[in-house]
Each structure stands twice: as C-alpha cells, then as structure tokens.
Amino acid sequence: MADAAAENSSYYLTTPIYYVNGVPHLGTAYTTIAADALARFERMDGRDTWFLTGLDEHGQKVAQAAEAKGVSPQEWVDSVAPQFLDAWEALSISNDDFIRTTEQRHIQGVQRFFEQMRANGYIYQDTYEGFYCVPEETFFTDEQLADFAAAAAVEGCPSTDESGAKLCPDCGRPLSFVQEDNLFFKLSAFQDRLLAYYEENPGFICPEIRRNEVLSFVRGGLKDLSISRTTFNWGVPIPFAPGHVSYVWVDALINYITAVGYGSDDPVKQAEFAKRWPCQVHFVGKDIIRFHCVIWPAMLMAAGIEPPGKVFAHGFLLTKGEKMSKSKGNATSPLELAKIFSVDGYRYYFLTDVQFGADGSISLERMVQVYNADLANSWGNLCSRAFNMTSKYCAGRVPELWEKTAARLTQEMGNPLAELAEGLYERYARAMNAIDYSSAYAAVMELCDRANLYIEESTPWTLAKQAAAEAEEAAAAGVSLDDATAPTAADRLSFVLYNILESIRIMALFFAPVMPNTSAEVFGRLGLGDVFGGDGLQAATRWGGLPAGNEVIIGEPLFPRLKEEEL
Secondary structure, eight states: OTTHHHHOSEEEEEEEEEESSSSOOHHHHHHHHHHHHHHHHHHHTTOEEEEEEEEEOOSHHHHHHHHHHTSOHHHHHHHHHHHHHHHHHHTTOOOSEEEETTSHHHHHHHHHHHHHHHHTTOEEEEEEEEEEETTTTEEEOHHHHHHHHHHHHHHTOOSBOTTOOBBOTTTOOBOEEEEEEEEEEOGGGGHHHHHHHHHHOTTSEESHHHHHHHHHHHHTOOOOEEOEEOSOOOSOBOTTSTTOEEOHHHHHHTHHHHTTTTTOSOHHHHHHHHHHOSOSEEEEEGGGHHIIIIIHHHHHHHTTOOOOSOEEEEOOEEETTEEOOTTTTOOOOHHHHHHHHOHHHHHHHHHHTSOBTBOEEOOHHHHHHHIIIIIIIIIIHHHHHHHHHHHHHSTTBOOOOOHHHHHHHHHHHOOHHHHHHHTHHHHHHHHHHTTOHHHHHHHHHHHHHHHHHHHHHHOHHHHHHHHHHHHHHHHHHTOOGGGOSSOOHHHHHHHHHHHHHHHHHHHHHHHTTTOHHHHHHHHHHTTOOOTTOSSOHHHHTSTTOSOTTOBOOOOSOSSOOOOGGGO
C-alpha cells in the first residue's frame, strides 16, 4: 500500500472540485494555478500526466439557490459551469479533464462506491440529530461547537447571533438544527488504520504542520459520519436506500476516482482507472484537510481502494490579515488582476511571492513590486536587450561559434552562465517535486540576474566597436580575419551573445510551467518550436541547445513596467 502511488507510471493530480456558489475567485484560482504549474512541469519532465479539476454541483445550498432564482437545480448549475471553464481557459489552465458531479459517469461511480462500502460492512442506518451549516454543507458535533464557543469567548467574538442561534465555526453564519434518518459511515473503525497509514507514508500529508494537525485530530478519536440526506433530493440517489441522497461532501470526494473510470462498465475506462489510480497529489486548501486526509482515505479503505499518494494543503491568501472570502468582501477577481499584470504576471506572483503551503499576505502594491522587479526589470529587460543586440550586431541571427574558438574563449573569458545553468535542473526539479515553487523560481531568477550582470561585465557594445575596427583594419591591410589564429573581437561578441541567448532559452523552459504564454513567445522569438514539445526537461535544458543561424525577433516588451498610481 505504501508505495503504490510512487510506482504508478501515471502522474495524476487534482484540485478540489469547486462549489457552484459563485464565480471563480482568487482562492480557487490560487489552487488551480498551483496544480497547473506542477502538471506542466511533470509533462515537460517526461511523465504521463493527468490533471483534473471540476465542479461540485449537489447539495442543499444549490437547491435553495436554484429555488430562489426560480429555476431547477440543473439549470442553475448549467449556468454557472461555463464561468469556471472560461476562467480556467483565460488563466491558461491545462487541465486534461473537467468533471461535474451531475454527470452520469460520476453518479454511477458514486452509487457503486456506496454499494461497495455497504457490502464490506461499513454503512448502517440511524437517526442524526445535530447542527448543520447549509452554506458550508458541514455537520458540527456538540464538541466542535463547544470548542468554538470557548475560543470565541477568549477572542471576544460571538458564537451565537442576537436571537441565540449558534454560529458556524467556519463562516460565522447561523446553523440549522437537523433531525433526520440518515446512512452512517463507520469512520470510527478506521482510527488505527489511518494512524498506521500516516506512519507508513510520512509524505501523505503536507506540509508538516498540517500532518501534525491531522494526527492530533485522529488520535483524539473518530466518530461515525452521516453520509446521506433525506430532507431534500438534490444529490446522488442511493440505490439501496430509497429517499436518501449522498451527503454532498461524500459525493464530492468520490469525483477523484469516477473521473478516471471508477464504476464504469466500459473496459477502456476500467483500464484507465487501473492506470491512473492512486493519484500522486490532491491539492486542497487547509480548511478542507480533514475531509481529504481523514474521511477520504478511510472511505477508500472501506471500499478496498488504495488511498492517494499525497494531500498538499496550502494556506490562505490574506488581505490586511484577513482570509480572502466573498463573505468578507475582500475577494478580488483573478481575471481583473490578470488584465493588469497579464496572465503570466498574475500566475508568477501568486506562486513565487507567497510560500506555497503557508498563509500569505497579498496586496496590489506588492504585486506591482514583484512584477516590476522580477518580470519587467529582470526577465523582460534581459530578453529585450539580448534580442535588440542580436538584431543590431548579428543581423538578427543566433551567432555561430566554431568549436575550437568557443573552447578557447571559454578558457580565456570564462562562461559563468553555462556554469550556473549546469546544476539548475537538479535544483529546480527537486523544488518542483517538493511543491516548493518559491525555491524553484528563485533558482531560475539567479540565472536571470547573472545574465543581466554578464551583459554589463562583457559589454557587447564595446566588443561590437572593436570588431568593426578590426574588420576595417583588416580590409585596409588586405587580409582576412577568417585566417586569424587567435579569437577576434567578432568571435568574442558572438561568444557573449550566444551565451546570453542560450541562457534565455534555458530559462524560458524553466519558466514555462508558471508563465506558459511568455515562454512560448520567447521560444517563438528565438526561432524555436513548442516550448512544451521536448523529450524531457533535463535534456532540453542542457547547455548548447540553441541552433546557430536562427532568426531572432525583437517584438514588443514582454512585461511593460507598471506604475502603481496609474492602476
């Protein structure tokens, strides 16, 4: 069990499926972009990658929202789904599948999953009595509410509203008291098995602080979980329990396997499931870690299915110290920010300035600082200078180097860019596989900064003047510089410009998972093919891969500098 995900030839990763209670916001975009960057890297690194995202379309809240609008629940979710699809396309998300829980493939899989858990003896029927948050679609035990009330009292915050109704610990809205006949999952039977699984798979819960949180929760004891509802019908019907529909969270979790063929009668889909599962990584926010690290693996064990390889729970995005959310009125549209900073600038900021896994404070002011410093002044400026100098000094073509001349110039002048690039793949890949985007791109920016410094040190404009003077002298003397036994100024100029352009090619490959559009543009300007079309990132980023003679196009600035006062 411990090594199944690691040995799987497929690299399968997922986001949570997002609830259809509004348009995509910075939080959902954050998770999705993070998963997309890893998916793009794994594909470039030669792995058979499958990236899933989608929508959670069932539950009481959806039924109520549809009723308020005077439409059926299906009509309501059908009107919301395109907004997510359009947003992910606009943000250059490269998902391979987009599952909706109202699809038949999902409904059939959920029903078979329930039947399997029941056949294995882990489902029974009983009466649920307790509090439920409709907006969060979450049950709360008396113990959880007591802990919340105690914490709220210490912090001077209310745990009830003016009428005395208990408030939700997660969203602060009034809870509903529920009493209904439900199906229950024997979660309590899996306490020891879960603890053993965590012990055998120390990388299952990341980062470490989340692992400690889950361990403490499970060691405190698990209670059986209500997994069906009978007071409304907008959900997956349970075949062996008429009048029951799946509890929305249970329904939602099962998407990770129904999307890759679980429950299908089609042999091709069955083979797909055998190939893809268990998945390598579930990306989630830290607020839903117990669903994914406790309930989900226990459900899978109950059905006789391997748990996933890893759950990575990232932190919250904070504005002025508060979690970003619609209810607080501080959630900003990702598409509006992408209009300001470009899609790639937006993606770069959120994956590099905030340490993925921890809470991170964000602001428009900081976005401008990072954009200008890293993208406008460093990466974009490097490309502009290199392409312009190539046009001016080399007739817009990648300069050609004779092997002997290049070797001699390397010995004479050194090649700090090649030296820095030599170990960059190992540093970068190690960080990306650890889902440490900040470290991965800090390593790439070291090469970018060194390339900018290299231009100042090597002064191509001076070499160009020297080359012109040498050519003039040679012409006056009636000799050919091609017969020179020592490197000429023109050789040195070609050497320097090739090094700069080659470092740009390599950086474009490393930048591609987080800034796919810009990297594709840079590759186009260098006369290269598909930045994502290589045979493996390690081979593609070896020094010397830029063909001499390629036409180099100047183009518009990749990242025009921004002024905060003009936004």
